[in-house]
Amino acid sequence: MSALPALSTVPIDRCADLDLARIRAEFPILRQRVHGKPLVYLDNAASVQRPKAVIDAISDCYSSYYGNIHRGVHLLSERSTTAYEGAREKVRAFLNAASVQEIIFTRNTTESINLVASSFGGSVVKAGDEIVITGMEHHSNIVPWQMLCERTGAALKVVPFTDAGELILEEYERLLDSGRVKLVGVVHLSNALGTLNPVKAMIEMAHARGVPVLVDGAQSVPHLAVDVRELDCEFYAFSSHKIYGPAGVGVLYGKKALLEAMPPYQGGGDMISLVTFEKTTYADLPNKFEAGTPSIADVIGLGAALDWLNAIGLDAVAAHEHALLEYTTARLSEIPGLRLIGTARDKAALASFTMQGIHPHDIGTILDREGVAIRAGHHCAQPVMQRYGVPATARASFAVYNTHDEADVLVKALWKVKELFA
Amino acid sequence: MNDLRDLYQEVILDHNKRPRNFRIIEQPTHRAEGVNPLCGDRINVYLNIEDEVIKDITFQGAGCAISSASASLMTEALKGKPIGEIEHLFEAFHNVVTSDCECPHGLGKLSVLAGVRDYPSRVKCATLAWHAVRAALEEHKEPVATE
Numbered sequence: 001m002s003a004l005p006a007l008s009t010v011p012i013d014r015c016a017d018l019d020l021a022r023i024r025a026e027f028p029i030l031r032q033r034v035h036g037k038p039l040v041y042l043d044n045a046a047s048v049q050r051p052k053a054v055i056d057a058i059s060d061c062y063s064s065y066y067g068n069i070h071r072g073v074h075l076l077s078e079r080s081t082t083a084y085e086g087a088r089e090k091v092r093a094f095l096n097a098a099s100v101q102e103i104i105f106t107r108n109t110t111e112s113i114n115l116v117a118s119s120f121g122g123s124v125v126k127a128g129d130e131i132v133i134t135g136m137e138h139h140s141n142i143v144p145w146q147m148l149c150e151r152t153g154a155a156l157k158v159v160p161f162t163d164a165g166e167l168i169l170e171e172y173e174r175l176l177d178s179g180r181v182k183l184v185g186v187v188h189l190s191n192a193l194g195t196l197n198p199v200k201a202m203i204e205m206a207h208a209r210g211v212p213v214l215v216d217g218a219q220s221v222p223h224l225a226v227d228v229r230e231l232d233c234e235f236y237a238f239s240s241h242k243i244y245g246p247a248g249v250g251v252l253y254g255k256k257a258l259l260e261a262m263p264p265y266q267g268g269g270d271m272i273s274l275v276t277f278e279k280t281t282y283a284d285l286p287n288k289f290e291a292g293t294p295s296i297a298d299v300i301g302l303g304a305a306l307d308w309l310n311a312i313g314l315d316a317v318a319a320h321e322h323a324l325l326e327y328t329t330a331r332l333s334e335i336p337g338l339r340l341i342g343t344a345r346d347k348a349a350l351a352s353f354t355m356q357g358i359h360p361h362d363i364g365t366i367l368d369r370e371g372v373a374i375r376a377g378h379h380c381a382q383p384v385m386q387r388y389g390v391p392a393t394a395r396a397s398f399a400v401y402n403t404h405d406e407a408d409v410l411v412k413a414l415w416k417v418k419e420l421f422a
Numbered sequence: 423m424n425d426l427r428d429l430y431q432e433v434i435l436d437h438n439k440r441p442r443n444f445r446i447i448e449q450p451t452h453r454a455e456g457v458n459p460l461c462g463d464r465i466n467v468y469l470n471i472e473d474e475v476i477k478d479i480t481f482q483g484a485g486c487a488i489s490s491a492s493a494s495l496m497t498e499a500l501k502g503k504p505i506g507e508i509e510h511l512f513e514a515f516h517n518v519v520t521s522d523c524e525c526p527h528g529l530g531k532l533s534v535l536a537g538v539r540d541y542p543s544r545v546k547c548a549t550l551a552w553h554a555v556r557a558a559l560e561e562h563k564e565p566v567a568t569e
């Protein structure tokens with residue numbers, strides 16, 4: 001243990017507005033040991049854990065009032081419908097959308113983006129048109145557009161970013177100026193770099209040229225307050241499982257006028273108002289885009305997650321996580337040979353890094369034995385890895401329940417990694 | 423840290439740091455790329471086979487310590503062997519990294535990777551190069567994946 005420096009004494013787990021001990025107590029899964037060590041869960045960007053309030057809401061639905069929605073005259077169906085539509089209102093309020101008709105439930109961010117690529121893209125994009133995305137997109141905001149381009153003969157253009165991980169807005173503007181751009185897709189908070197992109201300014205620049213914008217909010221919504229009307233984006237997508245809700249539910253916000261003009265994404269039950277064999281009349285928004293029986297209890301669970309998060313307050317969450325990230329970044333920088341990937345001025349929630357001569361996969365395994373769960377890999381953002389010339393990175397990502405103590409456990413374990421590979 | 427030492431044995435750390443046969447064969451008789459989609463690791467293996475015997479075998483690529491060391495140890499183990507023995511060796515090696523069986527004789531240094539059996543998520547790393555060799559002999563054009 002010779003290489004282990006003494007840990008400095010820092011004010012631990014004290015954040016002005018948060019009672020971390022109470023928050024942590026609400027997460028049953030955090031109370032366990034892995035490989036004999038207390039679990040330090042720092043893989044929150046992949047999927048966060050859920051509080052008891054969410055688990056209870058799902059369990060309560062199934063044990064006391066579950067029925068299929070929008071189709072029964074019986075009491076259980078009515079209660080489930082009310083709870084399901086109540087969750088839609090919670091999402092509307094959370095994003096400050098103008099109407100619940102603008103909130104579509106999907107399976108996840110990926111499906112939300114595919115919906116837009118297929119329905120909006122399929123009807124608007126033609127050969128010779130262009131779609132602009134950025135170099136730091138998750139595969140889910142790349143591949144649907146590539147598939148659309150392949151189908152239509154449109155071209156995909158990519159906004160480059162600097163070594164620090166900041167988009168080069170001059171290049172973005174240059175791409176917009178081609179006059180052929182039909183849609184911009186941009187990630188709000190990068191899952192590979194932690195960069196918080198200036199989406200408001202980017203949306204303004206696109207709108208100045210009449211171009212609509214889709215924002216991938218998968219990483220941003222758990223960490224900062226989002227107001228879709230203030231942003232003025234056309235589409236905003238996120239996943240329940242990254243915001244303390246259950247997996248299996250995603251959200252697509254879309255401006256009503258656009259959603260109304262778009263053709264349905266999938267056909268089936270729930271999305272129609274009248275079917276004959278000659279012709280089908282589609283249901284109004286939002287049902288037009290919700291074909292088939294959705295994951296009802298999970299949507300209700302997402303509503304419970306938003307209630308839970310609102311009660312803490314996203315500003316307090318952001319302040320706590322910011323302090324944690326600053327602290328962790330400083331401690332990581334003390335480790336020789338550790339290189340942070342993504343050093344944007346505006347950053348949130350996560351630290352991506354490599355260690356000289358040590359593969360991230362090995363870092364991940366060694367940390368796991370210390371109880372620390374991180375992600376090691378390409379983070380579904382292979383172009384970002386290629387940009388930095390690394391096959392993969394290790395990534396520690398934070399949630400509201402993480403503590404300074406846990407950051408210390410992470411850093412201490414990384415010193416062990418160095419020692420083992422010395 | 424003791425259990426970690428079972429995985430990261432000195433031999434493995436050494437082969438990771440100084441991989442043997444880590445070069446390209448310009449005109450190989452067989453070659454293939456192995457990809458681990460989970461972590462993005464890629465390993466190319468090159469073989470020169472004459473009269474059913476592996477005259478030369480090398481590899482190149484970026485991988486974790488387990489996949490690099492395993493590839494390096496594999497090239498040492500296979501060089502000079504008749505190709506008819508590869509499947510048998512792979513099978514024995516696979517058993518060693520996946521089950522609690524006694525290490526079969528004849529595996530030599532390869533058995534230092536036995537610690538992998540306690541790390542199920544790393545079995546794919548240990549077998550990546552072997553999958554690539556198998557693919558090379560089957561003349562795959564596409565990279566093989568461990569999935």
Ligand SMILES: Cc1ncc(COP(=O)(O)O)c(C=O)c1O
Pocket residue numbers: 045046108109110111138140141187189190191216218219239380
């Ligand atoms: C930035 C970003 N976009 C999209 C996704 C895809 O989310 P999902 O897998 O829930 O569809 C993720 C998930 O990792 C992400 O981080």
